[in-house]
Amino acid sequence: MRSTSLTLRREAFLLVFLLVVMTVGAIFDVMLDGGVIVVSLDIGLLFAVLGLMFPWAVWRGERPFDVSPLWLLPIHRRTAALARTMAGGLWLVVICQSIFIWYAGLAIISGGGFPTHEVRYLVTSGGALQRISWTPEVWQWLTVFAAPLVTYLFASAALLSLRYPIRWLAGGLIATLILAIVAPNGFMESVIERLMLGPLGFDHVLTGGREDIEMLVRLPTGETGVAWRRLPDAERWLAALAAWLGLALAALVAAASRSRRL
Secondary structure, X not given: OHHHHHHOHHHHHHHHHHHXXXXXXXXXXXXXXXXXXXXXXXXXXXXXXXXXXXXXXXXXXXXXXXXXXXXXXXXXXXXXXXXXXXXXXXXXXXXXXXXXXXXXXXXXXXXXXXXXXXXXXXXXXXXXXXXXXXXXXXXXXXXXXXXXXXXXXXXXHHHHHOOOXXXXXXXXXXXXXXXXXXXOOOHHHHHHHHHHHOOOOHHHHHXXXXXXXXXXXXXXXXXXXXXXXXXXXXXHHHHHHHHHHHHHHHHHHHHHHHHHHO
């Protein structure tokens, strides 16, 4: 844990600097324009991207596939790799919580705070639109911290199992584009929809299933807007989170075991 914190010291100073700059900018914006800041669940998407990049910061200075001081410790390589990854995951959660507290503090100071009584449209079983008042539930705020942890574990598994993860990523993207061109019409869209919007789709982990339940409709005002097929479901989120978290942990253990044999 201590060695990981020393590795992340440069990133911590950069984060503090960025938060100070953004705080000053937000204060000037509120004072000059009179706007308010409202905490949004979309910050979880930013945290998920941070989780994807964070393993490169955790393993900066270490070489999973070469000689490294970490591998000279009197423990198995797999144990050392898992311990460092778990320490990095803990620091990721701490960083995300710190940013969220800063974000919420700015929102409260500006007079905005957390969203309450949002107006939503719900499509009833008969196809009619029902106007409802909705306040995000506690479990939806937990998705903000669960999503980056899952993406972090997947990225860590890739970093530990692949000697050149960036090259593999580029190759995977190229292969996906080629497959999209040569595959039958609708094939890739169907695969992506199943992975992202299925019963256990990754969208449930990222957003609590918001993309899955949203649809475009004609509102009573005559404009085109977004309505919900159903209310957000905590059970679907928990099921998807358990599935993807289990898959990420299995991939991480397999990757750490591979690094032990190198």
